[in-house]
Amino acid sequence: MSSTGKVAIVTGAAQGLGKAFCDILLKNGAKVGLVDFNSELGQKTLAEFEQKYGQNRVMFVKCDVSNSKQLSAYKGIQCIDLYKQTFEAIKHKLGGLDIVINNAGVGGEMEDTWERTVDINVKGTIKGTMLGMELMRKDKGGNGGVIVNVASMAGINPNPCGPVYAATKSAIIMYSQSWSKNPELAQNGVRINVLAPAFADTALVKAMGDTNTMHAPAIARVIMQRVGIMTPETVAEALYELVDDQNKTGAILKIAQTTGKEYHTY
Numbered sequence: 444m445s446s447t448g449k450v451a452i453v454t455g456a457a458q459g460l461g462k463a464f465c466d467i468l469l470k471n472g473a474k475v476g477l478v479d480f481n482s483e484l485g486q487k488t489l490a491e492f493e494q495k496y497g498q499n500r501v502m503f504v505k506c507d508v509s510n511s512k513q514l515s516a517y518k519g520i521q522c523i524d525l526y527k528q529t530f531e532a533i534k535h536k537l538g539g540l541d542i543v544i545n546n547a548g549v550g551g552e553m554e555d556t557w558e559r560t561v562d563i564n565v566k567g568t569i570k571g572t573m574l575g576m577e578l579m580r581k582d583k584g585g586n587g588g589v590i591v592n593v594a595s596m597a598g599i600n601p602n603p604c605g606p607v608y609a610a611t612k613s614a615i616i617m618y619s620q621s622w623s624k625n626p627e628l629a630q631n632g633v634r635i636n637v638l639a640p641a642f643a644d645t646a647l648v649k650a651m652g653d654t655n656t657m658h659a660p661a662i663a664r665v666i667m668q669r670v671g672i673m674t675p676e677t678v679a680e681a682l683y684e685l686v687d688d689q690n691k692t693g694a695i696l697k698i699a700q701t702t703g704k705e706y707h708t709y
């Protein structure tokens with residue numbers, strides 16, 4: 444089915460899986476708001492998509508999903524919610540909101556990096572889900588829609604290389620599953636699903652040898668040899684299945700190079 448005329452927001456859209464998710468949504472006719480804290484890369488990716496799909500179907504907003512409340516000097520010092528403003532601005536400019544992909548995520552396990560991992564992966568995804576529900580629920584003036592939260596296979600299988608990373612991805616899975624069991628959400632036309640990929644060829648995986656990112660990278664390399672490495676495009680096809688299939692809510696879709704796609708059940 445096509446997503447012609449639908450409006451999507453993708454966080455962490457400047458590169459890697461997020462960029463591939465934007466591409467498949469644009470290819471299927473959606474308008475896409477790219478969100479990323481890397482402004483330079485975000486603008487570059489925006490230019491690529493404008494060239495490929497035209498100027499009116501895509502926009503970029505710089506936003507750090509882990510830091511929604513920021514001080515603004517506008518009209519005196521006050522706290523503004525930049526994350527909320529970002530979603531609202533995209534909905535306003537692109538003319539609606541139907542699809543939210545909470546994809547922004549990082550690795551980082553050490554004393555000086557683990558809290559950032561929790562802030563971005565957990566708080567960023569929870570807040571993105573809340574904003575998606577707020578702007579898409581029919582009882583709040585929306586038209587319904589779908590949220591896909593990007594976890595990882597490392598949120599299902601114990602992860603000796605990254606206990607913090609694994610915990611954040613498990614949290615994403617259970618947060619999303621919990622909402623999917625609340626009838627209020629379905630009654631208001633919102634579906635919520637989880638994508639749990641194994642390794643894909645992106646900057647995140649290239650940074651895995653960095654000792655600040657994970658423990659025992661040698662173990663990860665062994666696991667990687669066993670499960671293989673996917674292209675971002677392969678992962679994007681799985682993502683699109685969760686977006687497109689109107690019957691899918693509460694689904695957890697695992698995908699790995701060697702084993703392919705499999706729906707996970709508890």
Ligand SMILES: NC(=O)C1=CN([C@@H]2O[C@H](COP(=O)(O)OP(=O)(O)OC[C@H]3O[C@@H](n4cnc5c(N)ncnc54)[C@H](O)[C@@H]3O)[C@@H](O)[C@H]2O)C=CC1
Pocket residue numbers: 454455456457458459460461478479480481506507508509546547548549563567593594595596639640641642643644645646647648
């Ligand atoms: N690459 C892989 O093997 C796998 C990745 N994942 C997950 O997929 C998601 C995307 O990962 P990759 O594309 O591999 O990573 P990546 O590092 O290639 O891209 C992540 C993007 O998110 C952006 N970002 C990071 N923190 C942000 C923040 N606080 N606010 C806004 N933007 C932010 C970065 O600037 C970057 O553009 C992550 O949630 C990751 O945990 C899950 C399983 C496998």
Ligand SMILES: CCCCCC(=O)/C=C/[C@H]1[C@H](O)CC(=O)[C@@H]1CCCCCCC(=O)O
Pocket residue numbers: 549550551595596597600601602603604605606608609640641642643647648650651656657658663666670
């Ligand atoms: C098969 C698991 C694929 C995980 C892909 C992924 O999300 C990689 C992320 C790494 C991040 O940079 C920090 C980490 O700790 C992650 C590596 C996880 C590898 C162990 C997976 C456990 C298993 O499935 O047996």
